[in-house]
Amino acid sequence: MKVITTLPELRNARTALPEPVGFVPTMGYLHAGHISLINAAKAGCTSVVASIFVNPTQFGPNEDLAEYPRDLPRDLSVLEAAGVDLVWTPTPECMYPPGFQTWVEVQGLTNGLEGKIRPGHFRGVTTIVAKLFNAVRPDRAYFGQKDAQQAVVIRRMTRDLDFPIEIVVCPTTREPDGLAMSSRNSYLIPGERNVATVIFRALTEAKNAYESGQREADILRRIMRDVVNAEPLVRLQYVSCADYDTLEELNTVNTKALLSMAVYVGKTRLIDNFVIG
Amino acid sequence: MKVITTLPELRNARTALPEPVGFVPTMGYLHAGHISLINAAKAGCTSVVASIFVNPTQFGPNEDLAEYPRDLPRDLSVLEAAGVDLVWTPTPECMYPPGFQTWVEVQGLTNGLEGKIRPGHFRGVTTIVAKLFNAVRPDRAYFGQKDAQQAVVIRRMTRDLDFPIEIVVCPTTREPDGLAMSSRNSYLIPGERNVATVIFRALTEAKNAYESGQREADILRRIMRDVVNAEPLVRLQYVSCADYDTLEELNTVNTKALLSMAVYVGKTRLIDNFVIG
Numbered sequence: 001m002k003v004i005t006t007l008p009e010l011r012n013a014r015t016a017l018p019e020p021v022g023f024v025p026t027m028g029y030l031h032a033g034h035i036s037l038i039n040a041a042k043a044g045c046t047s048v049v050a051s052i053f054v055n056p057t058q059f060g061p062n063e064d065l066a067e068y069p070r071d072l073p074r075d076l077s078v079l080e081a082a083g084v085d086l087v088w089t090p091t092p093e094c095m096y097p098p099g100f101q102t103w104v105e106v107q108g109l110t111n112g113l114e115g116k117i118r119p120g121h122f123r124g125v126t127t128i129v130a131k132l133f134n135a136v137r138p139d140r141a142y143f144g145q146k147d148a149q150q151a152v153v154i155r156r157m158t159r160d161l162d163f164p165i166e167i168v169v170c171p172t173t174r175e176p177d178g179l180a181m182s183s184r185n186s187y188l189i190p191g192e193r194n195v196a197t198v199i200f201r202a203l204t205e206a207k208n209a210y211e212s213g214q215r216e217a218d219i220l221r222r223i224m225r226d227v228v229n230a231e232p233l234v235r236l237q238y239v240s241c242a243d244y245d246t247l248e249e250l251n252t253v254n255t256k257a258l259l260s261m262a263v264y265v266g267k268t269r270l271i272d273n274f275v276i277g
Numbered sequence: 278m279k280v281i282t283t284l285p286e287l288r289n290a291r292t293a294l295p296e297p298v299g300f301v302p303t304m305g306y307l308h309a310g311h312i313s314l315i316n317a318a319k320a321g322c323t324s325v326v327a328s329i330f331v332n333p334t335q336f337g338p339n340e341d342l343a344e345y346p347r348d349l350p351r352d353l354s355v356l357e358a359a360g361v362d363l364v365w366t367p368t369p370e371c372m373y374p375p376g377f378q379t380w381v382e383v384q385g386l387t388n389g390l391e392g393k394i395r396p397g398h399f400r401g402v403t404t405i406v407a408k409l410f411n412a413v414r415p416d417r418a419y420f421g422q423k424d425a426q427q428a429v430v431i432r433r434m435t436r437d438l439d440f441p442i443e444i445v446v447c448p449t450t451r452e453p454d455g456l457a458m459s460s461r462n463s464y465l466i467p468g469e470r471n472v473a474t475v476i477f478r479a480l481t482e483a484k485n486a487y488e489s490g491q492r493e494a495d496i497l498r499r500i501m502r503d504v505v506n507a508e509p510l511v512r513l514q515y516v517s518c519a520d521y522d523t524l525e526e527l528n529t530v531n532t533k534a535l536l537s538m539a540v541y542v543g544k545t546r547l548i549d550n551f552v553i554g
Contacts, residue, residue, distance in 0.1 A: 104407075105382065106379045107379075126379070162408045
């Protein structure tokens, strides 16, 4: 496995990779969710490239950029064991040199949900993903359904800007008790870790109601809200029942829909979602 | 010469082109300036791709999108005679399908000059050029110095987004009397065509003053303004003496600088520039 930190080296190493090339962009501190993306890339592609870069431009001024967990040696051994061919670990100075001033922005789809709570977040995401796409030039790129809005936004960007890249969205990987895998789970202290399952329980209750015939989005949102609010250590930030393609809030669920929420467990912000319909 | 109108056909045809591939994006109605770009691409690359697309998103609501001159049959025969291998002529519906909502924007560099007069213009330019780059995947792309700010902005976008593409800027091609070649020159009626040379004369006077030792940017700007204002059929929109790299207005010229201006000759808006220093 090659570990590469400069763009000219990356361009050289990329040329030598047998195609098709699969790409898994990450912010490191890898968990089973990332590995499932690597495995999907290995199953579908001849070569697999992963990147590790904690992208500063997708963090807001009051967010957890400085504390974001990092462990490069462990990440590299995990990627090597998973059979990755090439790891791209650029520095922030390489990605955002002095004078950097170009941004890629998806409108519309970024107005609600995470985009509303985290202004500028998706501009940072789409800009860095465009840069990574141009640096790595994959044939396919793999993202997790856990970041549902991100997946929709990146698919839109890829199509709108004519990147010749197939976006593959893989199912959310969960702990045995249902908690979605996330690097941010490492922030949770033991008491918080136990109550964090309320997210999965709330989504499950709403999904069960849908499967029992409930089509009123307000009622599905209320079910999730009530389950979360019954847990005193957890603070709900938003719940949503939105159209899966447009991400607009629904009145009635008669198409594919996204149940999603963001909560604070102590000081840790967690998101999760289910797709229904 | 292949003429291609759909993206899947373009991707196929591109794969078959021997590399390096040179690319000349145009809005059609080709003149000797475009041909000089094609010739530079042919001299430097094994294959040459040109595109013809009058990009609606770089025109403001009160600009000349509808009247912009078009003559595809003539353009195609000109490109064939120039030895172009492949012409990409997408439709507006192909480039901006329903739901399109992604924009590429360069900040800073687009604040002054054309960017100030034409809000949104460069956002349209950088978005379409990013799309064309992803569609055509050239090794080198050729732009004219005539659109000086565009060249600086595209070079910045290419670097910032890590496009593996070399940007080549070619000298402005001029009529024998000095008027810069432009598709918009076709708007000029005979009396206007004669007085349009005032732009070249104003730039030349300022350049001569610089070469005689004048370093005060205010004086160089005043020289250009005075020459243009002496021509009653011409209305000056702006004159500029700016840093060549940052495009910020200068007080004193002690580095590479851009003398530029925009004028109206009748209803026709024309721009031109000289590089000094």
